[in-house]
Amino acid sequence: MTGKPPEIADDRTAAAVGRERLLARTFVELADTLVTEFDVADFLRTLVEQCVRLMEVSAAGVVLVDSQGRLRMAAASSERAGLLESLAVQAEDGPCIDCLRDARPVRSTDLREDAIRWPRFAAAAAAAGFRAAEAVPMRLRRMVIGSLTLLHTEPVREDADRTALSQALADVATIGLLQHRAIVRGELLTEQLQSALNSRVIIEQAKGVLSARSDDPDMETAFTALRGYARSHHLRLADVSREVADGTADIDAILAYASRSRS
Known part of the structure; x- marks a missing residue:
């Protein structure tokens, strides 16, 4: 007789259902920026924390382009990830930088093999305990407002599903942020017109x-x-x-x- 014990199958089914529910809730949270007390920092923190939970990565970080066109480390799921992303911004070196420049996903399945490509980032990542990284653009059509980076403590294989999910989360977050910006600008314009x-x-x-x-x-x-x-x-x-x-x-x-x- 073949097949897995019923209790194992039940556990896996429950885990899959739980993940689907978490994924659905995450998309709703990232799309809901119409609330009165919308907090950008909390919104981005939710994004990186849910990336860690949904994709079982070690850490995640967000880099955004500010109103002056400068890159800023905007959120991270851990202190180590935040410091690494900040270094990437300062050194202009790393997957998040190439991702922003080229407006496409950029990955390193083993940062030791990309030490020549990103010397400062690879060294800092190794010191922080990260061995692999992948970044996806936060974009809407041709507008790129930032990048979402996933970090791993071990080398990984390329995973099309993980890339697709991280891109989907980044896209929804981008729409939410741009929607909030439009509302803020609209409210300011309305106030100015009313004044x-x-x-x-x-x-x-x-x-x-x-x-x-x-x-x-x-x-x-x-x-x-x-x-x-x-x-x-x-x-x-x-x-x-x-x-x-x-x-x-x-x-x-x-x-x-x-x-x-x-x-």
Whole structure:
């Protein structure tokens, strides 16, 4: 009679189901950046920790491109991995650097064999106890925002499934980060537009007050006076307008700038 004992088969089935559930939960977590208290650092920490759990690698790290185009070590599952990724960034040497430059997966199944290719990274990795590394780009179409690196304490074989899964996780994380950036920028733009609209209302109110108090009821003259006073005193036009509207401004002093502009 052939076959595995039922208890072994059950254990493997349970492990597979558990991994599938963890994988599904991870994808949901990485895709959900619409929460109010979204924390980028926590998000990236989740990414590297789940990579370690899902792919049974020794450590993982993320390097991102900042707004100035510089590379930054953004997250790591361990202190050793963080130091190694930081060195790679500083030395511009290692799989994560080549991965970012070429926008494709880069791997070393045995870093001892790639000591010439990445001399500083290979030496630092060996000192930290890592023997293999593979990096996948964090990208959306042609935009590459960083790289995800998996680290191993022993040499490994090439594994297409592991590469595909790490790329999928990196892609989902990239979409989540870009979505968050778009929301932040959108909120900032919305605030700026709303502020501009609110200022416009206040300015119109102030123009009305000045026009009513002036010998010249022309609204453009009132605006000229407002702007002239604000510029002369290095004040925001909206702030001067607000003082006019709430009655705390020196109206005569402001109106004097209307006559100055005509002279």
